[in-house]
Amino acid sequence: MTAPTKLYLAPSKTCSGQVVLPGSKSIANRALLMAALCDTPTVLTNLLVSDDTRHMRNALAALGVAQQELSDNGRTLQVNGCGGSWTSQPGELFLGNAGTAVRPLTAVLAATIKHSVVITGEPRMLERPLAPLIDALVMGGAEIKSTGEPGYPPVTIAGGLQGGAIQVDGSASSQFISALLMALPLAPNNSVLTLTGTIVSWPYIELTLSMLKVFGIEITQLTENSFEIAGAQRYRSPGEYWIEGDASAASYWLAAGVIGGGPVQVAGAGSQSLQGDVAFAEVLQRMGANIDVQPQHMTAQGVTEQSGQLRGIDVDLNAIPDAAMTLATLALFADGPTRIRNVANWRLKETDRLLAMATELKKVGAEVKLFDDGLLIHPPQQWQHAEIETYNDHRMAMCFALLTFAPVGVTILDPDCCAKTYPEFFTEFSQRCH
Numbered sequence: 001m002t003a004p005t006k007l008y009l010a011p012s013k014t015c016s017g018q019v020v021l022p023g024s025k026s027i028a029n030r031a032l033l034m035a036a037l038c039d040t041p042t043v044l045t046n047l048l049v050s051d052d053t054r055h056m057r058n059a060l061a062a063l064g065v066a067q068q069e070l071s072d073n074g075r076t077l078q079v080n081g082c083g084g085s086w087t088s089q090p091g092e093l094f095l096g097n098a099g100t101a102v103r104p105l106t107a108v109l110a111a112t113i114k115h116s117v118v119i120t121g122e123p124r125m126l127e128r129p130l131a132p133l134i135d136a137l138v139m140g141g142a143e144i145k146s147t148g149e150p151g152y153p154p155v156t157i158a159g160g161l162q163g164g165a166i167q168v169d170g171s172a173s174s175q176f177i178s179a180l181l182m183a184l185p186l187a188p189n190n191s192v193l194t195l196t197g198t199i200v201s202w203p204y205i206e207l208t209l210s211m212l213k214v215f216g217i218e219i220t221q222l223t224e225n226s227f228e229i230a231g232a233q234r235y236r237s238p239g240e241y242w243i244e245g246d247a248s249a250a251s252y253w254l255a256a257g258v259i260g261g262g263p264v265q266v267a268g269a270g271s272q273s274l275q276g277d278v279a280f281a282e283v284l285q286r287m288g289a290n291i292d293v294q295p296q297h298m299t300a301q302g303v304t305e306q307s308g309q310l311r312g313i314d315v316d317l318n319a320i321p322d323a324a325m326t327l328a329t330l331a332l333f334a335d336g337p338t339r340i341r342n343v344a345n346w347r348l349k350e351t352d353r354l355l356a357m358a359t360e361l362k363k364v365g366a367e368v369k370l371f372d373d374g375l376l377i378h379p380p381q382q383w384q385h386a387e388i389e390t391y392n393d394h395r396m397a398m399c400f401a402l403l404t405f406a407p408v409g410v411t412i413l414d415p416d417c418c419a420k421t422y423p424e425f426f427t428e429f430s431q432r433c434h
């Protein structure tokens with residue numbers, strides 16, 4: 001059977017049940033790479049199986065990293081790290097549209113590769129910026145250049161990263177910083193990495209630092225925007241590493257448990273999570289949602305307000321840009337307008353998310369004002385059924401699933417694009433929302 005290219009979600013009133021979250025995309029791709037850089041094997045558990053992790057795994061396999069699936073579903077994987085001494089020499093690595101593969105691999109290969117390799121991806125990946133990372137790597141002595149549009153993939157990398165005093169502009173993506181934090185410990189010389197610009201998505205940098213520590217890498221934060229990184233370090237395997245449930249994915253379920261009354265419990269991420277996106281629970285609480293946060297799970301059960309309605313809010317979501325997408329569709333169910341601030345880099349992700357979101361929200365009857373840094377969303381006076389374009393953006397597909405709670409339902413075009421991070425999403429969603 002060929003996969004449907006559109007999915008009608010009939011009007012639903014309730015959502016309840018337990019959801020075991022898929023492994024975090026951000027943690028999975030970091031863990032795969034860090035495990036590959038160790039000298040001894042690492043067993044990863046609760047590994048995400050999706051497009052983004054497939055691209056990372058394929059790239060590592062092409063570099064000669066043996067991987068053994070210890071469970072049928074591929075969620076338990078032994079990675080036989082080779083300490084960065086790659087045993088194969090691929091000419092090209094195709095990484096789809098996975099920012100968490102392109103950026104870290106670009107930097108790590110600049111430190112480790114002994115031949116020349118091209119990193120490329122899907123057409124949209126070739127429009128997503130890489131210049132700040134390329135500039136920083138060149139500053140550190142690497143031989144790397146764009147082969148197409150300057151400052152964008154594809155890039156040819158010929159190694160040579162030495163370390164030293166390096167600056168990186170972190171205003172477009174924190175992934176450039178994470179990538180350098182993963183790569184500079186492998187360079188022969190010590191480095192001081194200084195961050196310039198107004199840094200976005202800071203919790204992802206903290207996630208990188210926490211995981212590096214677990215994998216034996218030492219980094220000292222000197223000031224708010226600088227790090228001291230000793231060169232010639234070795235990644236050390238923790239033996240086994242559990243990948244937390246995906247906190248960004250949790251946002252769809254929590255929102256559904258709020259609008260659909262719940263209880264919806266998500267298992268695998270909570271107050272002990274390394275992921276910044278668990279803070280979405282606090283955003284929901286500010287709106288009057290009934291959310292219980294435990295160390296490893298969270299439960300959403302309707303609204304605490306007597307009115308039974310969510311409050312519209314004005315909120316800076318720079319720290320949680322992915323879960324922020326969910327707020328944009330949840331805002332349709334509030335009693336007043338919601339202003340989402342400080343997510344200008346939505347424009348640089350799977351699609352121009354600011355434009356895409358404004359365009360699709362208007363189709364269902366919302367009044368939307370587009371700002372340089374975000375959106376002002378007025379809930380619809382009258383709901384309209386719409387076919388939602390998803391622009392090959394998994395989060396557009398998943399956050400518009402919430403429109404099943406609109407009295408007219410919703411149709412999602414190309415729902416399968418959710419395979420980037422959550423292939424089972426719509427099957428699981430239909431099972432719990434009625």
Ligand SMILES: O=C(O)C1=C[C@@H](OP(=O)(O)O)[C@@H](O)[C@H](O)C1
Binds near residue numbers: 175200322
């Ligand atoms: O480092 C990471 O794992 C990520 C960082 C964020 O990107 P930006 O830093 O580009 O905002 C986030 O949106 C992305 O989904 C994953």
Ligand SMILES: C=C(OP(=O)(O)O)C(=O)O
Binds near residue numbers: 322349350
């Ligand atoms: C921005 C995202 O992905 P990427 O890791 O490709 O940047 C995302 O998953 O929302």
